Amino acid sequence: MAADHSDKARASREPMLDVRDLAVEVDDKPILRGLSLVVNPGEVHAIMGPNGSGKSTLAQVLAGREAFTVTDGAVRYDGRDLLALPPEERAREGVFLAFQYPVEIPGVSNVYLLKAAVNAIRKHRGQPELDAMEFLALIREKMKLLDMGDELLFRSVNEGFSGGEKKRNEILQMALLEPRLAILDETDSGLDIDALQIVAKGINALRSPERAMVMVTHYQRLLDYVVPDFVHVLANGRIVKSGGKELAQELEARGYGWIEQEAVRERAVAAK
Amino acid sequence: MSTPAPSLDDLIAREYQHGFVTDVESDTIPHGLSEDVIRLISAKKHEPAFMLEWRLAAYRHWLTMREPAWANVHHPPIDFQDIIYYSAPKSQKNRPKSLDEVDPELLRVYEKLGVPLKEREMLAGVAVDAVFDSVSVGTTFKEKLGAMGIVFCSFSEAVQEHPELVQKYLGSVVPYTDNFFAALNSAVFSDGSFCYIPPGVRCPMELSTYFRINAKDTGQFERTLIIADAGAYVSYLEGCTAPMRDENQLHAAVVELVALEGAQIKYSTVQNWYPGDKQGKGGIYNFVTKRGDCRGDRSRISWTQVETGSAITWKYPSCILRGDGSIGEFYSVALTNNFQQADTGTKMIHIGRNTKSTIVSKGISAGRGQNAYRGLVKILKSADGARNHSQCDSLLLGDRCGAHTFPYIEVKNATAQVEHEASTSRIGEDQLFYCRQRGISAEDAVSMIVNGFCKEVFKELPMEFAVEAQKLLGVSLEGSVG
Numbered sequence: 236m237a238a239d240h241s242d243k244a245r246a247s248r249e250p251m252l253d254v255r256d257l258a259v260e261v262d263d264k265p266i267l268r269g270l271s272l273v274v275n276p277g278e279v280h281a282i283m284g285p286n287g288s289g290k291s292t293l294a295q296v297l298a299g300r301e302a303f304t305v306t307d308g309a310v311r312y313d314g315r316d317l318l319a320l321p322p323e324e325r326a327r328e329g330v331f332l333a334f335q336y337p338v339e340i341p342g343v344s345n346v347y348l349l350k351a352a353v354n355a356i357r358k359h360r361g362q363p364e365l366d367a368m369e370f371l372a373l374i375r376e377k378m379k380l381l382d383m384g385d386e387l388l389f390r391s392v393n394e395g396f397s398g399g400e401k402k403r404n405e406i407l408q409m410a411l412l413e414p415r416l417a418i419l420d421e422t423d424s425g426l427d428i429d430a431l432q433i434v435a436k437g438i439n440a441l442r443s444p445e446r447a448m449v450m451v452t453h454y455q456r457l458l459d460y461v462v463p464d465f466v467h468v469l470a471n472g473r474i475v476k477s478g479g480k481e482l483a484q485e486l487e488a489r490g491y492g493w494i495e496q497e498a499v500r501e502r503a504v505a506a507k
Numbered sequence: 508m509s510t511p512a513p514s515l516d517d518l519i520a521r522e523y524q525h526g527f528v529t530d531v532e533s534d535t536i537p538h539g540l541s542e543d544v545i546r547l548i549s550a551k552k553h554e555p556a557f558m559l560e561w562r563l564a565a566y567r568h569w570l571t572m573r574e575p576a577w578a579n580v581h582h583p584p585i586d587f588q589d590i591i592y593y594s595a596p597k598s599q600k601n602r603p604k605s606l607d608e609v610d611p612e613l614l615r616v617y618e619k620l621g622v623p624l625k626e627r628e629m630l631a632g633v634a635v636d637a638v639f640d641s642v643s644v645g646t647t648f649k650e651k652l653g654a655m656g657i658v659f660c661s662f663s664e665a666v667q668e669h670p671e672l673v674q675k676y677l678g679s680v681v682p683y684t685d686n687f688f689a690a691l692n693s694a695v696f697s698d699g700s701f702c703y704i705p706p707g708v709r710c711p712m713e714l715s716t717y718f719r720i721n722a723k724d725t726g727q728f729e730r731t732l733i734i735a736d737a738g739a740y741v742s743y744l745e746g747c748t749a750p751m752r753d754e755n756q757l758h759a760a761v762v763e764l765v766a767l768e769g770a771q772i773k774y775s776t777v778q779n780w781y782p783g784d785k786q787g788k789g790g791i792y793n794f795v796t797k798r799g800d801c802r803g804d805r806s807r808i809s810w811t812q813v814e815t816g817s818a819i820t821w822k823y824p825s826c827i828l829r830g831d832g833s834i835g836e837f838y839s840v841a842l843t844n845n846f847q848q849a850d851t852g853t854k855m856i857h858i859g860r861n862t863k864s865t866i867v868s869k870g871i872s873a874g875r876g877q878n879a880y881r882g883l884v885k886i887l888k889s890a891d892g893a894r895n896h897s898q899c900d901s902l903l904l905g906d907r908c909g910a911h912t913f914p915y916i917e918v919k920n921a922t923a924q925v926e927h928e929a930s931t932s933r934i935g936e937d938q939l940f941y942c943r944q945r946g947i948s949a950e951d952a953v954s955m956i957v958n959g960f961c962k963e964v965f966k967e968l969p970m971e972f973a974v975e976a977q978k979l980l981g982v983s984l985e986g987s988v989g
Contacts, residue, residue, distance in 0.1 A: 298944050302936070326946035338941040342959025351955065352945035359946065391959065408945065 249314045251447050252297075252416055257308035258472075259289075259296050264480050266292045269308065269471035274416070277444040281458055281483060282451045285491045290451040291335060293469070294420040297449075298332035299325050326352075327359035328342065330333050331414030333405040333449075335421040340392040345404065348392050349374060353411050356425035377410040381437045399430035406437040417441070419450045423457035428466030455487035516553075539588040541649075541739035542566065545694055546592045552663050552697075557674055565683035565693030572687045578850040579879040579911055580819045582792060585757060592728070593693045593732035613910060652712075656705040659714055662730050665701035672703055675732055680763035680800045680827070687761040688794040688821075692728045696761070699729035704739035704770075713969055714743040717975045731762040733771035737803060742757025742773040744972055745863040758792045758817075768803030768830065773811070775968050777976050780816035787846025787875075791817025797824035801833035801862075808851065813976040823881065828862035828890075835864040838964040841906070841982060842957075844884070857890035857923070866897040869961050872908035873984060879911040886923040893923045901931040902960050902985070953979040 252274040259267040266289045274280055284290050296303050297310065299322030310317040317325060340348065341482065353373075354364040365373065374388065381403045393401050402422055410419055419438070423431055438461050442448070450463065458466075466482040467474045469489065475498040476482065486494070545566055549559040574585070608747055652659050658669060666673050675818050704710050735741050745762075758780065764772050774797075783790025793816075799808035810824035820891035826835025837853035855864035870878040884895045901910030912929050934956055942952035958965070965973045 281548075298938055298940075309902050312969065321945040321949075322940060322947050323946055332944050334941065334944075338935065338937045338961055340869040340938050340941070340956055342962035343955055348942070348945070348947075348955070355948070355951075412945065469692050 249311065251313060252317075252449075254293075254297075254310075254312040255309050255435070257293075258306045258347065259292055259308060260304045260306050261292070261454075263304060265306075266303070266472055267296070270469070270473055271308075272449075272467065272474060274449060276415070276447055278280060278444065278465065279288065279448045279450065279463045280463065280465045280467060282449060282469055282474075283453070283455075283462040283486060285427050285495070286453065289472045290467045290469055291420055294335075294418045294449070294451050296334060297320060297325075297418055298330060307354045313379075323355070326412070326414075327356050327375050328499075329413075329415030330382065331409050331412055331417045333402075333419040333422050334419065336426065337393045337396075337401040337405055339394045341394055343392050344389050345392050346371075346374065349408060349411060356412055374407075374411065375425075377407055380410060380440055381407050382433050383407060398425035399427065399433075401429065402426055402434055403437070406434055406441075410441060415446055416444065417448045419448065419452075421451055421453065422499040423452055423454065431457065432460060455483045458483045470498055473498075476500075513977040534814045536591065538591055539579040539722060540566075540590070540592055540695065543972040547721075547890075548695060548697065551593065554666055555807070557670070558729065561683070562694050565690050566695075567692035568684055569687070569694055571883070572690055574687050578821050578881075579651075579877065579913075580818055580821060580848040580850050587691070590757060590822070593697050593802040599895055614853045618697055622931070629662070640804070643729060643817050647890075649660075654782070655708055655710060655711070657710055658701065658703040660701055662696070662701045662732065663733075664700040667750045668710070669703070671699070672734065673732070673835070676732055676763070676765055677730075678763075678861055680765060680862045681761050681796050684900045686796060689761050689796040692730060692759050692761045694797070694975055695852040697761070700732045700733075702733040702741065702743065704735045704741045707769075708736075708924045710741040711740070713742045713744050715771075717744070723824070726762065727756070727758045729760040731760070732765075733772060733774070734761070734765045734766065735772050736952065738770060739767075740771045740831040742969060743775070745774070745776045746779070746972070746975070747822060756791050757794070758766040758791050760796070762795070762797040762824075763798035764797075764808055766799065766801050766803060766806035766808050766830075766833075769805045770803060771807040771809075772799060773970070774799070774824070776810075776812040776814075777968075777972055777979065778812065778816050778820070780916040781818075782816050782817040782845065782847050785874075787818070790847070792819045793814065793817040794819075795822040797822065798827065799825070799837060800816045800827045801830050802827075802831070804859070805832045806830050807834040809838070809868040810839070811836075811964065812851075813961075813964070813979065814839070814849060815979050816852060817849075818845075820849040820851055822851045822968070823853055825856070825862065826859065827856045827857045828864065828893075830862075831859040832863075833859055834862070836967075837882075838967045839863075839868045840871070840976070840980070840986070841869070841878055841880075841963045842871040843873070843878045843985065845876065847873040847874075848877045850881055852880045855895060857884075857886045857895070859895040860890060861892040862890055863893070864895045866895070866899070867963050868871050868897075868899045868900070869964055870901040870910050871957060871980075871984075872901070872910050873904035875907045877909045877911070881913040881915075883915040883917070884925055884927075886918040886920050886925065888919045891922050893920060895925045897925075897927045898920050899927075899929045900960070901929075902957065903931065903933045904957075953984055957984055 236276040250273045254270060257267050257270045270293065284288050291301060304500050305318055350370045357364055383403055387400060393404065396404060422434060426434060435457065462480055466478055468481060469478040512881045536544065542563060547563050549562055584611055681689050683690050693735060702714060733743060764774060766772050780791035780793055801808055808826050814820050824837060828835050835855050838849065841849045841851050852868060853866055866882060868880045870880055872878040880899045882897060884897060886893045894975050899912050903910055910931055914927055916925055918925060939949060939952050942955065943949055957980055968976055
């Protein structure tokens with residue numbers, strides 16, 4: 236109990252998420268090379284960058300994907316070592332990843348997976364598990380927000396879902412699981428404008444002073460609908476530029492090339 | 508990264524829960540097989556002359572046969588002279604008239620297995636013909652079934668009380684010449700179940716048998732014969748489990764089903780014999796011959812099996828679609844973990860016109876398990892308009908297991924339609940990570956994914972069996988994520 240208490244005390248002083256000098260490899264190939272990022276409750280951060288800059292790697296490492304090897308740096312979440320927790324523990328502690336490519340699970344109904352997930356997390360929080368009726372009532376309420384039909388509940392998880400349905404299903408899960416830190420990995424990719432608006436509406440509805448969001452995106456498009464507090468540009472495994480929402484507009488207008496060149500110049504200067 | 512997942516192996520590795528040996532005095536005969544032993548078995552069971560003659564003919568034929576070597580399974584040679592071919596619990600000498608007279612030790616065994624006879628009798632409405640070792644010790648609901656003309660009893664009892672039915676149908680689907688293990692079974696089988704449903708009768712309850720191997724070194728040679736007369740219907744459940752032991756045990760059962768005109772037989776199995784330990788030591792060798800004969804027009808036989816146990820499974824529940832418009836179905840889940848080997852599948856022999864068969868096979872391999880689907884779809888010249896659809900899916904957990912598919916298709920009639928679909932997939936790290944990222948433990952996630960994979964087969968099982976089967980898969984797979 237004492238340890239618990241001091242954890243909480245520390246959590247109140249520390250940011251929700253504190254990524255420090257994070258270096259990550261996959262198959263001996265460095266992807267992240269000393270990335271730092273601080274996120275506080277209530278903030279929405281957009282991580283932008285060209286393909287291959289390491290955006291998705293950051294999202295997956297934070298969620299606990301095992302294919303990646305952390306070679307240096309640290310990640311603290313609520314004052315705890317996030318990297319020491321298995322993925323399910325992170326999820327139960329409130330870290331949620333909306334997948335870029337939601338996974339299909341044949342034969343397992345969507346509602347079954349969602350109920351198992353909600354109850355696993357409720358159990359962890361010391362809340363009573365929901366029975367089938369209570370759960371259906373809860374999920375129907377959340378589905379309204381995302382314009383989703385009942386039939387998606389009883390189909391196999393993501394199987395035969397359209398691109399838009401898959402992404403909506405991810406946001407539905409976020410709404411159900413009520414995470415403290417939501418990481419959205421290219422949630423806008425593959426969406427037409429109508430679907431994008433619905434998804435954005437769902438995300439905005441979930442913004443709150445207690446909840447932080449990290450949105451990984453290649454395009455500025457999503458940010459027209461979900462306006463971030465901070466925008467970071469990731470290039471070559473590092474955050475090379477940070478700013479407010481206007482940075483996203485500049486990127487949209489000028490592309491990523493100028494920032495990469497700027498970063499190269501800065502490194503050259505630093506080397507001298 | 509510092510968050511090691513529990514390995515697939517850890518998750519699959521839960522100890523076999525039904526491992527224990529019961530002290531019941533057994534009435535056994537010496538090791539080995541000879542004509543004298545067969546005469547002794549037949550005499551102990553007070554069999555009529557036709558039975559002894561049939562057994563001896565089977566034995567003489569067996570002597571001319573060789574153990575088959577074509578299956579994708581490997582084991583040390585079996586010494587057929589080192590097996591005790593008959594063992595009966597002592598209490599059998601004075602046949603129990605009711606459960607109260609059954610050896611309490613036997614009842615405790617069933618309790619441990621979660622099959623309390625009394626509870627089943629009262630709660631489930633299931634008539635249980637319990638085979639302990641080789642002789643039936645408890646038969647329930649007999650009167651109720653008897654009033655409808657249904658015969659459901661031990662095989663020995665049927666030989667005494669309905670010899671004409673036994674003589675007419677025994678060996679008519681699986682003759683003793685059929686294969687090595689069927690010949691051996693025919694020579695030495697000690698007991699099993701017998702069921703006859705008279706014309707037009709729909710059996711009102713699921714008939715169920717629980718098998719159990721117990722006495723040391725005793726091979727199990729059950730024989731089951733089910734006959735559904737014209738227009739009759741029966742659903743039969745077979746479930747097995749066995750105690751923990753070191754030496755390999757041979758199990759060579761024969762099941763024969765006969766469906767006459769318009770009759771339907773549904774035969775469901777959950778097989779959970781002791782699979783051997785994690786190093787591959789011990790475990791049951793399960794060499795079973797199961798075959799159904801759709802003898803009458805518009806008859807239908809469905810096999811549904813969930814095979815999770817045994818060190819070796821060699822089993823091909825088959826249908827002979829003789830009657831016009833008859834239907835054969837095979838739904839199978841076979842799971843192999845650690846060093847288990849399974850070579851299982853079906854044969855659908857289309858003889859009659861407009862016959863139809865469906866095959867759905869789901870193989871799951873984990874640990875170093877080897878899983879083979881072997882199936883034959885044979886459309887004879889006479890089978891105009893025959894149709895078959897086969898679907899064989901394999902799921903691999905980990906990278907040291909194997910899945911193999913051997914589909915044989917022989918079509919001699921140009922009007923036939925035969926479809927075969929097959930897939931092999933690895934349980935995705937993606938799927939697993941997705942579930943875990945939603946807060947679900949790795950173990951629950953594997954169980955969920957595998958159960959999803961098997962859904963098409965589970966929905967064919969009677970409700971209480973389906974629940975049991977799902978639990979069994981969960982237990983059998985623990986330790987399989989890595």
